[in-house]
Amino acid sequence: MLQIFILAAVALFLFWRLRAVLGSREGFEKSLKDMKESSDVKAIENIEDEPNKNNPDDDIFDYVEENSKSAEAFKKMKEFNGEFSVNKFVSGAKMAYEIILMAFEKGDIEKLGTLLEKKVLTSFKSVIDKRKKNGFLVDAKFIGMRDIRIINASFSSKTKVADVTLSFKSEITIVVKDREGNIIEGHPDDIKKQKDTWIFTKNLSENTPIWLLKSTL
Numbered sequence: 001m002l003q004i005f006i007l008a009a010v011a012l013f014l015f016w017r018l019r020a021v022l023g024s025r026e027g028f029e030k031s032l033k034d035m036k037e038s039s040d041v042k043a044i045e046n047i048e049d050e051p052n053k054n055n056p057d058d059d060i061f062d063y064v065e066e067n068s069k070s071a072e073a074f075k076k077m078k079e080f081n082g083e084f085s086v087n088k089f090v091s092g093a094k095m096a097y098e099i100i101l102m103a104f105e106k107g108d109i110e111k112l113g114t115l116l117e118k119k120v121l122t123s124f125k126s127v128i129d130k131r132k133k134n135g136f137l138v139d140a141k142f143i144g145m146r147d148i149r150i151i152n153a154s155f156s157s158k159t160k161v162a163d164v165t166l167s168f169k170s171e172i173t174i175v176v177k178d179r180e181g182n183i184i185e186g187h188p189d190d191i192k193k194q195k196d197t198w199i200f201t202k203n204l205s206e207n208t209p210i211w212l213l214k215s216t217l
Contacts, residue, residue, distance in 0.1 A: 057075070059085055059086050059087055060074045060075065060078075060086055062086070062087070063086050063087075063090065063149075063150045064150055064153065069152075069153075069154070070150060070152055070153040070154075073153040073154050073155040073162070074086055074153055074155075076155045076157060077153075077155050077162055077204060080155075080157075080160065080204055080205075081204045084204070086150075089164065089211070090148060090150070090166075092209075092211065093148065093164075093166055093200060093211070094145055094148060096115060096200070096211065096213070097145070097148075097168050097170070097196070097198070098142045098145075098170075099111070099115065100112065100115055100116070100213060101140075101142065101170070101172070101194070101196075102140060102142055103115075104124055104127075104128070105138045105140035105174065106138065106140070107128045107131065107132065107138070109121075109125055109128065112124055112125075114210070115210070115212060115213060116212060116213045117201070117212045117213065117214050119215075120213050120214065120215065120216065123216075135178055135179035136176055136177070136178060136184070137176070137177045137178075137179075138174065138175070138176050138177075139174070139175045139176075139177070139188070140172055140173065140174040140175075141172060141173045141174075142170065142172055143170070143171040143172055143173060143191055144170065144171055145168070145169070145170050146169040146170055146171060146193070147167070147168070147169040148166060148167070148168055148169075149166065149167045150164060150165070150166055151165040151166060151167050151197065152164070152165040153165070155204075159203070160203055160204050160205040161201060161202070161203050161204075162201065162202050162203075162204055163199055163200070163201045163214065164199070164200050164201075164211075165197065165198070165199045165217075166197070166198055166199075166200065167195075167196070167197050168194070168195070168196045168197075168198065169193065169194070169195055170193075170194045170196075171191050171192065171193055171194065172191070172192055172194050173186070173187075173188055173189070173190060173191055173192070174186045174192065175187060175188055196216065197216070197217040198213055198215070198216055198217070199213070199214045199215040199216075199217070200212065200213060200214060201214040
């Protein structure tokens with residue numbers, strides 16, 4: 001009985017740390033069995049609608065308000081790099097979010113290392129290491145993206161560095177087990193709402209398509 005209590009206490013501490021690193025998860029909203037059609041992220045790589053050819057700025061105004069600081073930042077990004085598209089960036093961010101979230105839950109440091117800046121990687125790794133030390137095993141599945149919005153965007157004409165802050169709302173299932181296979185948290189059929197605010201960054205002068213996760217808020 002005492003051992004179970006200790007495990008539960010450790011689990012609560014780790015979940016508090018996880019919330020500080022990733023974001024918040026809200027209650028069990030519905031069951032997989034009750035879903036007639038899943039809102040799974042399907043073929044996100046194909047969601048790249050071409051901007052309106054008659055008004056290229058529609059690619060910007062579809063995501064942020066006209067005359068806003070974010071709109072001006074995106075205009076500067078486009079002026080510097082004619083290949084940049086806000087629509088394609090958002091599509092890529094959707095994919096990156098799912099990949100990073102699932103890599104974190106599965107403890108895949110190698111994959112995270114290619115998508116995170118060093119400071120964020122260190123923070124993620126500390127939680128993963130504590131989880132492994134306590135023998136916790138995580139089984140997580142990404143159900144789908146409920147909402148994605150651009151909160152802020154900035155671009156430095158001097159350094160050519162672009163930062164974009166996005167808000168994500170998704171649904172996942174997560175089950176945490178101890179070394180003996182006992183479930184400590186969650187259930188395979190219970191879907192949780194996940195909310196995150198992440199900042200992605202990229203030096204637009206560099207010849208790479210990858211935006212790195214700079215910070216989690």
